[in-house]
Amino acid sequence: MKGISLYSGAGGLDLGFLNAGFEIVWSNDFNVNACNTYSHNIGSHIRCGDIDNYTHELFSLKNIDIVIGGPPCQGFSVAGKMDPNDPRSKHVWKFADIIEIIKPSAFVMENVKALGTLSKWKPLRKSLLERFRNLGYSTSYVVLNATEFNVPQKRERVFFIGFKGNPQIIPDLEKMMMPYKKKAPTVREVLSILDKAGTGNNKGYCKAKITLTPKPVLRKSPFAGMLFNGMGRPINLDDYANTLPASMGGNKTPIIDEKELYENQTGWVQNYHAKLLAGSKPMEFQNAPNRLRRITVEEAKLLQTFPLDFEFLGSQSSQFSQIGNAVPPNLAESIGKMVLDCLISETLEKVIIKLPHQLEMEING
Template sequence: METGEVLVIDLFAGPGGLGEGISSVADVDGSYPFRIGVSVEKEPSAHKTLTTRAFYRKIKNSELGLAYYNDYLMGAYTREELFAYFPIEAEESLRETLYTPHALGDDNKEIHSRISELVKAHGDKPRVVIGGPPCQAYSLAGRSRNAGIKDYKAEKDHRNFLYKEYLKVLSIAQPDVFVMENVRGILSAKLDGEVMFPKILEDLRAPERVTRIETPRYKIFSLVVDANNPDDPKYDDFTDFLIKSENYGVPQARHRVILLGVRADIEGTPRTLNRLEHKSTVEQVLADLPKLRSGFSKRKDTVKDWESVVSNNATIVKRLLKKQFKKAQSLDVKPLKKLARSASQPIKFPSQMPEHLIEWYRAAEPPCVLNHETRGHMESDLLRYAYSAAFTKLSGGISPKAHDFPADLAPAHENWNSGSHADRFRTQAANKYSTTVTSHISKDGHYFIHYDPKQCRSLTVREAARLQTFPDNYKFEGTRTQQYVQVGNAVPPYLAQQIGKVVMELLNYNYSGCE
């Protein structure tokens, strides 16, 4: 790209999934034009992860820097010691993430000032704004929770209006292109009885309507459906903005609304994403990770006791499944022996993984497995996990519903037979892409049971991160619970990279005169 660097302003950044994907896009000359100038995130543990990754991007091309980073991953140094060895890069990383957590709406003076500085320093070169306002007020689950809150008023919930903070940044930065992501529920969310999405679209097309700052107009494109009129893009249905990640190399059914805004003076029509013929599966991307056992959450935890309990459970499960599946007789569900609850040894070459994901996950192979530690479960739930995983294996990939569980495995849950919790226990089938990884994975593992009954457990943070397509050397900071939340709230970086390529092609067309 003859224009040099592209300034990226990353809003509501989370642990950095969208920024990771965009910044990893390589141009035809081998350069990496997208450079993140600022990432804004308010949650402290996600902010810490974001800063660590910003630091990694600044030292990764240095043999010495990469060696020290890998030593940090191995536990040889603390994060503070690592940063102290590279004070210049550490300072740049901290500045990139505004030193401390910041929230749009609460800390606008400092955030807007920094963005203005960056825009002024960047001059006439291209710039991009990325990010998606938090989804709690739009998501179906969030709206269900809100409905149960006494005197809840959607028009008074500030989260419904965080997109207006995005508009303010558009008016300050006036980027060539913006990428805005949100949950599917934004398409149907209502305020005062009116669907909000049409108004959000109109405001994004003309931010000045809200900000009262002179701002160019934007054309809003879908990344998966061709526009009826590229000069004034319109679509037959709002679901045309919905991206189904499993169609684009992500081993997960993550369906998100992603809008591509293009400033009105930018020429050319952005192409849509290229669908992949084959979908990636859970087993393909998890099979090479070290096998682990679960633990006990309500009693003393030892390998011997776990093996005894899970072995007894295997006998019960096999007996129960014989009534439903003829081939259950030959099923081996006995627990693997001498498993640990965490593992960090290097990974063997992942032979099952699709080629495009091998390169993506392992491009800068870490010296150890990160964030790969199991949690403890109630002993009664271990039996249900074993049953669910074995049932899913025998059924060819169908996770059992509540009505498939024998009565003596039913939990003491008043809604178990109501139908509202039919998926209370859900195995991520080996031969399919996973269901959506959400922040709920931080609360319990019931919706994210590992497909291998011999391990009898829920997914680790690293396994969830694999399903989200985070590279293997992506270090998640904070407690394990905080790490789960970060992964569940993120944008899949591999999908973000594909979006970044579309943006780069459009900028190349405008700034270098070549398609």
Template sequence: MYRLRAISLFSGAGGFCAGIERAGYQIAVAVEKDRSACQTYRANFPSVPLYEGDIQKFLAPKSGHGELYGLQEIDLCYGGPPCQGHSSIGARDADDERNGLWVEFARIIDSIRPKSFIMENVPGILSSGLGKFKREILQKFQAIGYSNVTLVQVDASDFGAPQIRKRVLFVGTRDDLRLSGSLDGLLKSGLDAHRQPVISVDEAISDLPEAVCEPGEMVGYASKPSSDYQRTRRSRNLKVSGHHTKRIGPRRANLIAHLAAGQNADSLPPELWDGVRAQKWRRLDGSKPSHTLLAQMGKDLSEWIHPHFSRWLTLREAARIQGFPDNFGFPCSESEALKQVGNSVPPPLAYAVGLVVKEILGGAVIARKRGRPTKGVRPMTGGERHRRWRETHGSVALTVSPELAERIRLARDELCLTTAELLGQALDALVEQRRPRLKRAA
């Protein structure tokens, strides 16, 4: 079958997209406002159409975006609206104007009518405003035809990212989709099935050299890969880019030299530290996953000190810990790149949830008579569906009787499938039916 089609909102540098693409989706369009993030996105996803601009103008009336980007029959819409107003890090402000950007996410869902959506955010959104935002989000999605909506709290370290990063995922499916079970049960059991062993910082970055390079340069690896994680991130690369970091003065270098692995400023002698905010100075423990990477890295790396060397993490080491492959480039300033890494959804987490939603959709059937018609975007015709299939997978000519052709057409329309999808499912069922006979014959 052809790859499922997806739309990316609040795309940033593309961490969410990297995982979703790996899970087998084709990204129809990505939407991002930040100019530097768009520069990084284009460099890494050259074939994905990118709408660079305010999300409030995307799919506005008479914009023609639906037809321009071919947004018919979208399987998944995903993204992480900015969450600074809900975050427990820093000043928490329930009135922060960025808190309302999830409404734009819902507006686009209502316009495009995808089969499913994933909205990622910080756990603080569940308690922010005394639970007001959680209630409003669930009620909004239910009101626009996604009453089958649930949420789940996850930690990226459970899905192959060497980092403690707790997030909440709102996941919903369109009301006309009949699932093989409850969405909440399918989501949680699917995620449980995709859990991975915990990966430590050393398993993630120990093959990168102690010496750093200048921005724009490349450097060779310090050793052969010592873990599957390193091997996967390196692929066939012989050198790596982005292994640079912020400069460090003598006073700070002396301070961090006194920090043991996993320790913060509480362990420092009084002559080196003034006793204010112990978490400002933190050395990673190489035997454990990292604590959460934040956009704050773009300004100050004192909370992300290398577990063994007296320096900050490099951009490449931070990208590794976030789950990016080594061929993912950041063609922007160092500060902007570190900010983009800290803001990204870890690709391993995105990959896992993308696979689970794909599995859920694979077992769903569209109840056409009860379904809500597509709003705002013209449904794809049968000819367009067939043309899209041919362009992606080629074509096969079959000669059948008029009676069989009519039966195929009726079944195809009833199940809302392409002819190729219908025949593929029929063949799979036939193979399963004959398999016991073949075993007995053997």
């Protein structure tokens, strides 16, 4: 089945749908480095620049089965100002406009969790659902946790998914995704295939310094709170990483303990945290021990479930940004398999809520 990708970035969503069995025949993104990465790894069918410059080419495509994409999310993210008038927020409507013209059999639109959960965006959610349903799509949205879909990262995102058909029925997306769940491996397991940072297959070393804060903010977990200056947090190797931000590359890059990773020693962060809880004074105005460092580009890539041979192009900061902005391919693949199975078997009506009052509750509740 043929697909179109919008706001493609480096291609995380596309890679997942390719692995699920779709053929992506056309894609677009505004970021030059991301487009170069996409072209290098996935294909030359990506068009770089403002999508409005390619509408004639885009709208000439026929027999498209699916449209996927992740419109810019900064306007909705709790990490930003969440300004309803942020021009980047308007791209969700551009996505809907393209659905209206292309008329695919299905669509998948990804965005930050806040768009699917915060009351601030309730009117927008209602309007989006109404728009898609008025276009003739059985539509709903679901917030998915990537750790449940073979991604070692606590990353939650909302997905608006629609199938052409009766707009008065609501896909039960949570139920539909259940068969495609797969527990993720731990950070330690995922990074075990890499050499030591700065060597071999793990050369993308991040040189951003790590300094201890003189005023720690303590939480029950040593991996929460704030023990260091900046927003980078230590990673629990035997659990999942927190969401990798697009702002990695400096002091927002997560921290890893080399001796814990390579030599199975007790983590320095855990020991320091325990001493602070016991009443010890913070270590003031000094760099963290050399055993602590920022994660590398390759480690970030694997935590986002890109294959090791997937090459990101551009400066190191751009590579980190492309990784942080991407949809984890393993999560995308699970969604792609679900959508493909529905389109092939035409079993959508077996997993939907048909009651009209449920529709009203979702729109107005």
